[in-house]
Amino acid sequence: MEKLTCFKAYDIRGQLDTELNDDIAYRIGRACGEYLKAKTIAVGGDVRLTSESLKAALAEGLMDAGVDVIDIGMTGTEEIYYAAQALEIQGAIEVTASHNPMDYNGMKLVREHAKPISGDTGLKEIQRLAEQNDFGPVVVKKGSMTRRSILSGYVDHLMTYIDLQNLTPIKLVVNAGNGAAGHVVDALEERFKVARVPVEFVKIHNEPDGRFPNGIPNPLLPECRADTANAVIEHGADMGIAWDGDFDRCFLFDEKGQFIEGYYIVGLLAEAFLQKNPGAKIIHDPRLTWNTVDVVTAAGGVPVLSKTGHAFIKERMRLEDAVYGGEMSAHHYFRDFAYCDSGMIPWLLVAELLCVKKIRLSEAVAQRIAAYPSSGEINSKLTDPAGAIARVRAAYEGDALIVDETDGVSLEFDNWRFNLRSSNTEPVVRLNVESRGDIALMRQKTEEILELLQREY
DSSP states (O other): OOOOTTBOSSSEEEEBTTTBOHHHHHHHHHHHHHHHOOSEEEEEEOSSTTHHHHHHHHHHHHHHTTOEEEEEEEOOHHHHHHHHHHTTOSEEEEEOOTTSOTTEEEEEEEEGGGOBOOIIIIIHHHHHHHHHTOOOSOOSSOOOEEEOOOHHHHHHHHHTTSOGGGOOSEEEEEEOTTTTTHHHHHHHHHHHHHTTOOEEEEEESOSOOTTOTTOOOOTTSGGGOHHHHHHHHHHTOSEEEEEOTTSOSEEEEOTTSOEEOHHHHHHHHHHHHHHHSTTOEEEEOSSSOHHHHHHHHHTTOEEEEOOSSHHHHHHHHHHHTOSEEEOTTSOEEEGGGTTEEOSSHHHHHHHHHHHHHTOOHHHHHHHHHHHSOBOOOEEEOOSOHHHHHHHHHHHHGGGOSEEEOSSSEEEEOSSEEEEEEEOSSSSOEEEEEEESSOHHHHHHHHHHHHHHHHOOO
């Protein structure tokens, strides 16, 4: 039995040809159809050159399992989430490798009502069936294929999160990441024009191009931010917005072209939701926490810690009936979006907030950044990740006031804390450090830990 290494903790992702190809995509389709026993499943794909053929093979596998397939075209992952809710179907699959290199692709899967399918909720069983590859003859009645656009309904839903009357003249640079998000940007621009709302878009890299001529769309990496930052400065924009390869993550730049860490946007959105939902629960991840806990508590909400990762956050969102959840990696989750993450809803909310408060984005986050300066996520490729983490833990654990193992290890002290964890998707160790109002201390501790991590014995 062939081992399929493209199956990860909460999605499918692998190197093309060796880990993922059309044959494997077909087998995944057959396995999904058998496992879910669905009547209808929607499929979509991102802008990558290989997504269309993988999607076609996936759909063929689903139809051979007796599933009717709705192809919603070139989409972002959140459009698949929307389809799973709005079309009253039993599941949906997005073909995407998000921000991975050109020679990768993958899939994200949900069942009815956009409930995630991860390792603990069916993905391992789908993997087992796909690996066995023993499906027998095609079912008596093969499924059908239809093509349908859900863009209009999806944009209708996005517009429910803001009051258009609150929007005053605002100029936004939008970087669609080689065009993955371009069709949604264009649709929103048209809605604003029809409603005579004074939102001006400066669009860069808006046309779909799966060759990624403008680089891999991953603004979490500093080297991928210059185009957006420079355009903000050049055009005198009020804010810059950039997305990753399937635009389920949203990255913001202030009016000076400065990148704003997603950690502080979580606090900003949490406060905004609590103003409308007093006492609500807010989900956050363990990597950086103090600012979020402080903001949520001060606003009368309840902060709830969850393990990092979209499948884990969504599960906790549903369990707690939380109104909003945020990860510092720029994933933002919304109760009214079936507890799923969206890369479009956050910037709409922030733009409205800036207009209502009549402030700049830099002003909106300056106090929080000063109160809890952070390192941002620093990735280290190591030959012995487990040994390196153990070395750091041994050096600091004796003085820690709190030790938390929700995700990796978090150690807290009087005036600073850090989280160290191995990636679920890449061969790296991720470090995050923050302090209470002491940027020099934060930088000192960051350097100390990095030196310990990278020390070879």
